[in-house]
Amino acid sequence: MSNPDLASLGGAAICFYGAGSMAEAILRGLVEAQLAKPSNITVLNRSNAERLAELRERYGVIPADTDVKKEAALSSADVVILGMKPKDAANAIRTLRHILRPNQLIISVIAGLSISTIQQLLGRDQPVVRTMPNTSSTIGLGATGISFSSSVSAERRELALAMFNAVGMTAVVEEPLIEAVNGVSGSGPAYVYYLMEAMIEAGVQLGLSPDAAKALTVQTVRGAAEMVYSTGENPGELRRKVTSPNGTTQAAIETMARFDFQEGMKQAIVRCAERAREMGEDIRREAAQD
Incomplete structure (x- = not known):
């Protein structure tokens, strides 16, 4: 070279x-x-x-x-x-x-x-x-x-x-x-887009125009990511700071917890990594046919 x-x-x-x-x-x-x-x-x-x-x-x-x-x-x-x-x-x-x-x-x-x-x-x-x-x-x-x-x-x-x-x-x-990287960040943008879809749909359901719901969602996700990046703080700590006892955010978080939001996300990431390994095995078996 x-x-x-x-x-x-x-x-x-x-x-x-x-x-x-x-x-x-x-x-x-x-x-x-x-x-x-x-x-x-x-x-x-x-x-x-x-x-x-x-x-x-x-x-x-x-x-x-x-x-x-x-x-x-x-x-x-x-x-x-x-x-x-x-x-x-x-x-x-x-x-x-x-x-x-x-x-x-x-x-x-x-x-x-x-x-x-x-x-x-x-x-x-x-x-x-x-x-x-x-x-x-x-x-x-x-x-x-x-x-x-x-x-x-x-x-x-x-x-x-x-x-x-x-x-x-x-x-x-x-x-x-x-494969863990694949699960966390390789496919990660799709998870965030999926979350954003839900946020936009809920905003529209509550009466916002589609454009307003999208603009608010995009800026919210962008700002949250920048907060983690610029402050260096743990996301969990930032979440706790904005979750007042018995407030609106706590009500939302408790609702997501009832639907096992975090566990579902973790299982999705694990499944993504597993699927990457499965795809690799398919290629390996094909390579072994030489």
Whole structure:
């Protein structure tokens, strides 16, 4: 691998295999923060040339829209980011075995796909970074869990961290905890959206206009998150501070408790992590068919 300036990643050739929303979030962060030159970023997918052209128009990145261009981009890149759908991962990665060089850095954003399965599909101890970002990366406020194979050097660790810090924050965890990251933050935005849906619907039920209910809900959730972030206080302590005895907030909290709100949320997160492991097992079994 070349030795890029880690302050800009400017010297690294980066290839995105998969051009979905997460790939776009990451490349947007790299380009808009001027951490990587668009001319050093190539995007490819299985067959959607229109999507590749769209990304070229928006960010100036290079589309690889023919088989020859795809193979050239994959074989010459310093960093290959795997972003295909989990159901397509095993077959797609298997085809890379004779295209990639053994020293290329592989970064996966595929839910459930373990480092060992990637290496099994490639047939070697390739340097692999496993990540679990979330969709808030699209606006630069993502949360990404990240793990490294033993063959990833300190320099390459810093490169991977710089990439994901460009779209939010990162937490380095041991690989078995990536599923926990998936449960808490990977799917976490959807839980908050689900809560917001209920808040908006209740506001409308109580007589607010849909626009007013949405605006109040959005600002409330935004402000609550910022309070936790800026004060550093525990959410439970902040909740207690605004819950007066026998007041309106206490009445609401007691109602949620009767519906086992916290237990339901915890079980949802555990189930999300379990499902990620199940998906990983499906990919592992498919990989074992080699």
